[in-house]
Amino acid sequence: MNHSSFNSRDCGTCPIRHRAVCSRCEPDELEHLDEIKYYRTYEAGQPVIWAGDPMEFVASVVTGIATLSQTMEDGRTQMVGLLLPSDFIGRPGREIAPFDVVAVTDLTLCCFRKKPFEDLMGSTPSIGTRLLQMTLDELDSAREWMLVLGRKTAREKIASLLLIIARRDAALYKRLPADGMAFDLPLTREAMADYLGLTLETVSRQISALKKSGVIQLQGKRQVHIPDLQRLVSETGDDLDGGPIF
Amino acid sequence: MNHSSFNSRDCGTCPIRHRAVCSRCEPDELEHLDEIKYYRTYEAGQPVIWAGDPMEFVASVVTGIATLSQTMEDGRTQMVGLLLPSDFIGRPGREIAPFDVVAVTDLTLCCFRKKPFEDLMGSTPSIGTRLLQMTLDELDSAREWMLVLGRKTAREKIASLLLIIARRDAALYKRLPADGMAFDLPLTREAMADYLGLTLETVSRQISALKKSGVIQLQGKRQVHIPDLQRLVSETGDDLDGGPIF
DNA sequence: CGCAGTTTTGATGGACCTCAAAGACCGTGG
């Protein structure tokens, strides 16, 4: 995957133009956003914000992946979100960041200082509307993930994560997820463990087990091949007839 | 606790007037809402919506408590939210309910048919703004709960739940949570287990253990007394110096 | 090659689940 930084400064050619918080904006509204936006880049592994820090800006992920996570005093950590291109970071009306944000791959953000963004939101309903829609979707996703964390077995958790990544990967390339698809795992075993509420050893063992039973195939440590998507779905424990896979 | 149904039809005396989705509305805006609102009541235990059902309305909880939950085919269930007075049910722009909603106590909802509500949202920015704020708060809560589900021990989970209920109970009566406070547990052991990702037996055992070590005292099965709030906080595993308790 | 970071694999133990039964609580009806 190519995570080279995003160079264009033109919203018209922006890769997340049609999905991000600005996607509902008219050309004249976009101009206002354009005036106050600026880009920031982070290398893989770099922190973007620590929980408790004051947040001077809000931002959209343009390219790359970041994680949103929480850490307890004794070091236990739980990832609470995976931030992909078009996802929004920060919230209007909050001074302090509630969670850590860390770049997993090289990362480009389209940033807005908080105050000007809030002002613009007041005068541009389409931004608030879109942000509400995105936030409601995020809330549904978070609640679905609560089922994974609270009730699924380690094997089901791994299958659920693989399916999510497969779907997002397919969406990124504007295809439907299908049999025979392959994708890169953008996360280390430890990051997967933090997402799933497991240890990295358990993650490794369950991935090996899924490989052994033929649900997935691996090329190296990170490249995953799905021979039978329905098989993977059934391993998640989710309802099979719950509508379309995507 | 008295969950007698809410009788008044006047927004001015509505108990959730200052916290619900309508809290930012001006008097004239409130009139429009008033015209399209209607009340529905449910008895304890009754379902409000099943996941997959079409949703004809959105609503605010006026009195009582409801749960938002998800169930797998084999019966494993996970509660994903606790709906208290002023909380909002449903979302504009979605046809199908993603989760089950069940009344835990007797429940009164202030309902709006979806289409008129959406129309009103378009012309009344203060509703959308407030709904965005509430949704962002809900999202933060959901993410905090993910840490509980993914990383906390059974004992820490119980303590976390008791603390949340203690805070909400204090907020309801507009007091600060304090030493010596007492409150009713509105949930059965099974409902607590579904919230915490545990079995009801484990919930029962851990409550007994907390009682035995003096962190809580019980009057009957449902009345809880907290002799030392800091003690309870420290049992949650959360950061102690993380700002005010409430 | 040697080293650091990541992943795999193994051995062991413990936290929590499962199955089972008894006890507490509460409303109903004899």
Next chain:
DNA sequence: CCACGGTCTTTGAGGTCCATCAAAACTGCG
């Protein structure tokens, strides 16, 4: 009043899944 049934809760015994501790294998890189 007390017996009765239903629901909720507690307690016990045993098993299992996953965490923990430990070490080896793999990967990429100077």
